[in-house]
Amino acid sequence: MRVTFPPEVEWVAETKPELLFPRETIDRRVKELAAQISRDYEGREPLLLGILKGSFVFMADLIRGLSIPCRVDFVRVASYGGDTQSSGEVRITGDLELPLTGRDVLIVEDIVDTGLTLSRLLGVLRERQPASVRVCAFLDKSARRRVPFTADYVGFAIPDRFVVGYGLDFNENYRFLPDVCMLKDIA
Ligand code: PRP
Numbered sequence: 001m002r003v004t005f006p007p008e009v010e011w012v013a014e015t016k017p018e019l020l021f022p023r024e025t026i027d028r029r030v031k032e033l034a035a036q037i038s039r040d041y042e043g044r045e046p047l048l049l050g051i052l053k054g055s056f057v058f059m060a061d062l063i064r065g066l067s068i069p070c071r072v073d074f075v076r077v078a079s080y081g082g083d084t085q086s087s088g089e090v091r092i093t094g095d096l097e098l099p100l101t102g103r104d105v106l107i108v109e110d111i112v113d114t115g116l117t118l119s120r121l122l123g124v125l126r127e128r129q130p131a132s133v134r135v136c137a138f139l140d141k142s143a144r145r146r147v148p149f150t151a152d153y154v155g156f157a158i159p160d161r162f163v164v165g166y167g168l169d170f171n172e173n174y175r176f177l178p179d180v181c182m183l184k185d186i187a
Contacts, residue, residue: 012174017164017181021156026166026180029155030058033136034065037106037153045069046104049096049125051117052076053175054110057167058138058155062108070106073098077117092124100128110167111139115149139163139180156180 021029037046045068050059052074063070076094105125112118118135125133136153143160164170165177174181 012177015183017174017177017183019179020158020161020163020182021166021180023178026155026178027061030061030138031065033153033155034062035067037062037136038065038067041068041070041104041106043068044104045071046106047071047073047098047100047130048106048108050074050108051110051121052094054167054169055108055138057175058110059108062136071098071103075121077121092121100125100130103130105130105133107133107135109135109137109151111141111163112137112149112151113141113144114146116147118151119147119149138166139168 048059048063048070050056050072053076056074059072059074063072073096074094075092075096077092107118107121107125109118112135118137122133122135134152137151138155140151140154140157141160141163142157161182162170163180163182164174165180167175168180169175170183174183
């Protein structure tokens with residue numbers, strides 16, 4: 001299935017991204033996740049901690065589907081640079097502003113790939129003594145794990161293909177696409 005773009009975005013159309021999850025499917029699934037999280041955290045006010053940049057679209061939709069109050073913060077973690085392969089390096093380049101002590105923290109991530117980012121970040125965050133830490137990942141590419149890691153909430157399990165859109169990028173392009181698409185010839 002082909003994706004339709006505004007005709008002026010020729011460079012996107014030329015790369016022929018292959019549709020994986022259309023926006024309607026994403027919308028349904030994110031609402032289901034939000035309902036599940038609202039049930040699980042009923043009576044509490046979790047701190048949703050987004051990992052920039054990829055999670056910003058997912059975070060925006062997820063919090064608007066919640067039926068409980070929440071706080072929101074972001075942390076900037078860089079692991080890939082401009083490449084498609086994980087470097088294995090995880091750097092916190094912009095720290096969160098809100099204290100985690102005693103709070104129920106729900107990390108919001110766009111994709112779990114090798115698992116390096118989240119497994120290392122969890123170690124750092126637990127030192128700040130939150131009441132609990134869970135992970136909500138929009139996409140899970142389990143075939144590429146280098147360290148064991150299981151998210152508590154997962155939007156979609158995906159094949160070992162390079163995906164873009166809905167916040168996910170390739171060299172900072174494609175984040176604006178409302179659908180999730182696969183790019184050809186990129187490992
Ligand atoms: C991506 C993604 C995750 C991480 C997952 O971030 O957003 O944070 O890689 O990969 P891993 O499981 O192999 O560690 P990226 O560094 O591309 O930054 P971005 O979110 O700004 O696009």
